[in-house]
Amino acid sequence: MDTVVKRIIANIKKGDQEAFAELMDLYKDQVYHIVYRMLGNVHEAQDVTQEAFLRAYMNIDTYDEKRKFSTWLFRIATNLAIDRIRKKKPDFHLEDNVPGTADLDYHSQFSNEDPLPEDQLLQLEMQEWVQAEIMKLPPKYRAAIILKYLEDLSLKEIGDILNLPVATVKTRIHRGREALRKSLGE
Amino acid sequence: MACSKNQLQKIHRYMDEEMNDEEQKMLEEHVSDCGDCAAHLKEMRQTVAIVQSTSHFKAPDDITQNVMNQLPKQPPAKKGKVWLQKHPFMMTAATFFLVFIISLASGFSPDANQIAVQGEGQFYVDESNGVVIVPEGEAIYGDIRIENGDLNVEGEVHGDVTLVNGEHIQASAGGVTGEIEEINAFYERIWHHTKIFISDVFSLSSDTTEQTDLSIWF
Numbered sequence: 001m002d003t004v005v006k007r008i009i010a011n012i013k014k015g016d017q018e019a020f021a022e023l024m025d026l027y028k029d030q031v032y033h034i035v036y037r038m039l040g041n042v043h044e045a046q047d048v049t050q051e052a053f054l055r056a057y058m059n060i061d062t063y064d065e066k067r068k069f070s071t072w073l074f075r076i077a078t079n080l081a082i083d084r085i086r087k088k089k090p091d092f093h094l095e096d097n098v099p100g101t102a103d104l105d106y107h108s109q110f111s112n113e114d115p116l117p118e119d120q121l122l123q124l125e126m127q128e129w130v131q132a133e134i135m136k137l138p139p140k141y142r143a144a145i146i147l148k149y150l151e152d153l154s155l156k157e158i159g160d161i162l163n164l165p166v167a168t169v170k171t172r173i174h175r176g177r178e179a180l181r182k183s184l185g186e
Numbered sequence: 187m188a189c190s191k192n193q194l195q196k197i198h199r200y201m202d203e204e205m206n207d208e209e210q211k212m213l214e215e216h217v218s219d220c221g222d223c224a225a226h227l228k229e230m231r232q233t234v235a236i237v238q239s240t241s242h243f244k245a246p247d248d249i250t251q252n253v254m255n256q257l258p259k260q261p262p263a264k265k266g267k268v269w270l271q272k273h274p275f276m277m278t279a280a281t282f283f284l285v286f287i288i289s290l291a292s293g294f295s296p297d298a299n300q301i302a303v304q305g306e307g308q309f310y311v312d313e314s315n316g317v318v319i320v321p322e323g324e325a326i327y328g329d330i331r332i333e334n335g336d337l338n339v340e341g342e343v344h345g346d347v348t349l350v351n352g353e354h355i356q357a358s359a360g361g362v363t364g365e366i367e368e369i370n371a372f373y374e375r376i377w378h379h380t381k382i383f384i385s386d387v388f389s390l391s392s393d394t395t396e397q398t399d400l401s402i403w404f
C-alpha cells in the first residue's frame with residue numbers, strides 16, 4: 001500500500017498529472033466522508049473535497065515523504081472544512097437550515113429512484129439523526145470525534161492531522177463523547 | 187451521571203483502554219456496585235455504537251474528473267528551495283560584510299518588532315499573533331515582503347514571497363505560485379541585505395522588487 005502511494009507521488013512530482021487521478025481514487029471516498037461529516041451538506045462536501053485535492057496537488061512538493069500521506073491530506077481537508085464552518089456561521093444557506101428538509105440532502109446520497117423500503121427508511125432516519133447530533137458539536141470536538149469513531153484513526157494520527165498534542169485530542173474526544181451521550185440520550 | 191467527576195474520568199480512561207489490569211478491575215467492581223456509573227458507562231457505549239453505526243458512502247463520481255480539469259497545465263512550481271544554492275555568488279560577498287552591519291543597525295531600530303508588509307492586494311494583519319493573512323478567495327498578483335511576521339496564505343499569491351524574521355505557515359496549504367524565501371536568523375538577514383547590495387552594485391539581479399526595497403535601507 002505505502003509503496004504504491006510512494007510510487008504515485010514520485011510520478012506526480014515528475015510531472016505526470018494522470019498519476020494524480022490514481023491518488024485521488026485511493027483517497028477521495030475517505031476525504032469526502034470526513035468532510036461531509038463535518039459539514040453535513042453534500043454540495044459543500046464535494047466543493048471542499050475538490051479544493052483539498054487541488055491544494056494537495058499544488059503543494060505536493062511540501063509533503064514530507066517520511067510521514068504518512070493520508071495524515072497530510074486529511075489535515076488539508078479538515079482545515080478547509082473548519083474554515084468553511086467558521087465562515088458559515090453568520091450567513092446560513094437556506095437549503096441547509098430549513099426545518100424538516102434536512103433529510104432532502106441525505107436522500108440525495110442515494111441515487112435510487114425507487115421509493116425506499118421501510119427498513120431502509122428507518123436506517124436513513126437514524127443516520128440523519130446521528131448526523132444532526134454530530135453537527136451540534138463545536139467544530140473542534142466534531143473533527144476529533146469523526147476521525148476517531150468514523151475513520152477509526154489512532155489518537156496520535158488525529159493529533160498529527162489536527163496539529164494538537166495527544167492529551168488535547170483525548171480531552172476533545174471525552175467532551176465530544178459526553179456531549180453526544182447527552183444529546184443522543186434525550 | 188457518574189457519581190463523581192473522578193469516576194467519570196475513570197470511565198473515559200476505561201473506554202479509551204488506557205487502564206492497567208488493576209485499575210480496570212477496580213473500575214469494573216465500582217460499576218457493579220454503583221448504579222449511576224453503570225448507567226453512565228452503558229450510555230457511553232451505546233453512544234459510540236450509534237455513532238459508529240452510521241454508514242460510509244462514496245464520493246460523487248465526478249470528483250476526480252472535476253479536479254483533474256482544474257489542474258494547471260504546468261506541474262506545480264518547486265517550493266522552499268534554499269536561496270543560497272541558487273545564488274552561489276553570495277559566498278564571495280564577505281568583503282561587503284562590514285558595510286552591512288552598519289546599515290543594518292537602522293534595521294533593528296525601535297520599531298524592529300513591528301510587522302511591515304509590502305505588497306498589493308487584500309490581506310489583513312493579525313497583530314496579536316503576528317500573522318499576515320491572505321484570506322481564502324483572495325488572490326494577490328505580485329510579490330510580497332513581510333518583516334517580523336508570519337504569513338498564512340489561505341487564498342493565493344501569484345508572486346514571490348520574502349519573509350524576514352517570520353515564516354510561511356503551511357497549515358491551510360494555500361497557494362503561492364512563486365518562490366518563498368525565509369530570512370530568519372540575524373546573520374541570514376545580513377546575508378540577504380548583502381545580496382541586495384551586490385545586486386544593486388553589480389546588477390547581478392534584474393529583480394525590480396528587491397531594487398525598490400533598497401530605499402528602506404539606504
Ligand SMILES: [Zn+2]
Nearest residue numbers: 189193220223
Ligand atoms: Zn459511581
